[in-house]
Amino acid sequence: MSQDKRSDVLIIGGGLMGVTTAFFLRHHHGLGVTLLERELIGRQASGTNFGNVRRQGRALEQMPLANRAHAVWGRVKSLLGEDIEFLPLGHLRVCYTHEQAAKLEEHARLARPMGLDLELLSADMLRQRYGFFSQEVVAGSLSPLDGHANPRLAGPAFGRAARRAGADILEHQEVVHIEKDGDDFVAHTAAGKTFRAAQLLVASGAWSDKLAAAFDEPVPMEARGPQMGVTEPVPYAIGPSIGVSSPVEEEGLYFRQITRGNIVFGGGLKGPASTETIRAGVRPDNTLRQFRELRRFVPAMARLQLLRVWSGIEGYVADSRPVMGPSARMPGLHYAFGFNGEGFAISLGVGETMAELLATGKTVTPIEAFSIGRFA
């Protein structure tokens, strides 16, 4: 039998949370890291989401983490030595009712002391700046320093950067069992390999609740899929990513244009996702509903062609807050999962924060609200 492979930190899951943590553990702290990914890096929630890099509209308790992430996004290109298409062109939210406009105003008032300056726009101002909205749009809020990036590239790029920094990033390593052996965690893979470390990070996205439950820390979470689509390319004209702010779930649409010209959209209802079969589908009726809502929002969308739809598997926690930080029961065990379909933007902050926590035992970023202990 072969010898266990040992490192300081063992990470289960090769999504953005895992690979960014691995990267910062090496880059900032010089720790030995092994990351085990069942399949390929950045495939599910990390690779199939919309690519929003926004602080606007985020729960205020996430704002310090989002600010930290924002700082990393600002230097992500030099950090990675390659481009993951981060474009800080702003994030615009618009709404259909004056009641919702009041909510945008309130969010702007509360977010300001937390470091997020939002610009409120009237219907006239919106139409002056962006000629494509329908008459139904009554107000908006612009976060000028937010933007969007390419989720297909982000996870793999961080994975490669982590590897270059000296982390062991291993793909096609399905973990079937984890046990405690003295102070160490020992992970056994389907291929019969074993990996050992004193610290363990569970960052397996929608599959994490099973691991947490195995450590006696169950989390109420379900798997759902975003309903994404992309149009044919049209001349580049939009700039910020744009979303509808609405209390009605199926009205909640967003879109952005990539420099190539295609418009990526998503939002509305979530689709079915199965962690068993590893499949998440796009419901055809959802796609047609998105068409309707897009036309209502930007009438010119009716003249575009849809090229492709896709989904991925995301973890949604019952109280809509992520699970992040140390285990409430077991020393050395840590979690970072359950980001409720809005983890992409903050993933760079999550990685830096988790690396700091794993390396030093504490972090300057407040994350107590996300403790798994809240479900105990």
Next chain:
Amino acid sequence: MAATPVNPQVIVVGAGPAGIRAAQALAEAGLRPIVIDEGRRDGGQIYRRQPEGFKRSYATLYGSEAGKAQSLHQDFEALRQKIDYRSDTLSWNLTPGMLHTVSQGRAQSLAYDALIICSGATDRLMPVEGWNLAGCYSLGAAQIALKSQACSIGASVVFAGTGPLLYLVAAQYVKAGANVQAVLDTSPALPPLAALRGLLARPRLLLRGLGLIASLRRAGVKVWQGITPLRVEGAPDSGVSGITLRDAHGNKQTIPCDAVALGYHLRAETQLADLAGCDFVFDALSRQWLPRMDGDGRSSMAGIYLAGDGARLLGADGAEAAGRLAALAALHDLGHGQGRTLFKEQAPGLRSTLNTMNNFREGLARAFPWPHQQAATLPDAAVVCRCEAVTAGELRRSVHEMESQEINRAKAFSRVGMGRCQGRYCGHAAAEVVAHAARIPIEDVGRLRSQAPVKPLLMDAQP
């Protein structure tokens, strides 16, 4: 065992030879199938009908195949009252038990007990430098221009590639009076023995093929075999001005022309089978992934049947037999009394026909092999994915610098196959480029996963 529907709803996708024969068998058994057709009229590609009002004769349009075309069209006319035919309708998505269509901006979801997918095939293309210039068409497109619009793709045309369609379309162009400069075939003039054995399964067809080549030569068309295309010449402003090749003796030659029709036999349209969740297997002979099925057309998914060139490239005659057999198999599986009887009576004969067709298919695949080695020497600057303008160099960079050895990964990194055709035209070549760059077998590169919509869907669609 699942309950048997009393009056099962069977949907046929496609109204080419396979779809028409499937619908006919279903109607004979007393069913009223829905036939979804993307085309404006029945006939599919090979027996494509000219638009209403055009008056060319069957002999002019279909040549040696006029009799078959006429009989298929007539049978379809006779069927019209017994089926629910929906032309100009795209099957854009498929979910368990439900086919999603759109026609003239109206979307519909149709429940089925059995679905017979006869989705046909399109050209298989291997890129060559300059193939993205205006004036370079696929063989199929060149044929459509002739059959449907009665026009040539250029004043002086070169046909390049390989496969029976290469000679057929060139001969149709000559017959229509077009100026055909040359036919350039990447396959050798003398096929290997195993190919001949397969081709002899249908001796008359083999003879007709040889006759086509002879007639081209008699008409003064240069027919060169064993060539390697090097570059389509021309400029972005003025389009194609010629084609440069290396001939069988290793000499470089340039043939002036203003249009090139390019194609390397066919590839099956498998997106619906993929969306249905069917298993795929790698067919080493043709180097393509095909849906797994039994001899009667049953896929790996219950209720999903496959027939015609969308499943196996057996040609039009094979498609007719496969369509009928798949329909009878569906009726049999649905527990349909009359269907069971018909299946028992006819299945053995149809299977034996298909067996012959399959031997011939293998012969063709050996005689006209997909020249995958061209992917290895394709210059970095050559465009592979024309929708997204992804070059061979960018694909190789995704392998060497970004560690993609799998085609969906290469797609994510390079945008190959992300455009309007969704990789239907560039996917096979892109996989070959990745395999050569990564030095791994083509089957390890995998296949592009299909996503809806099957073809671009206008966003004015209303439920």
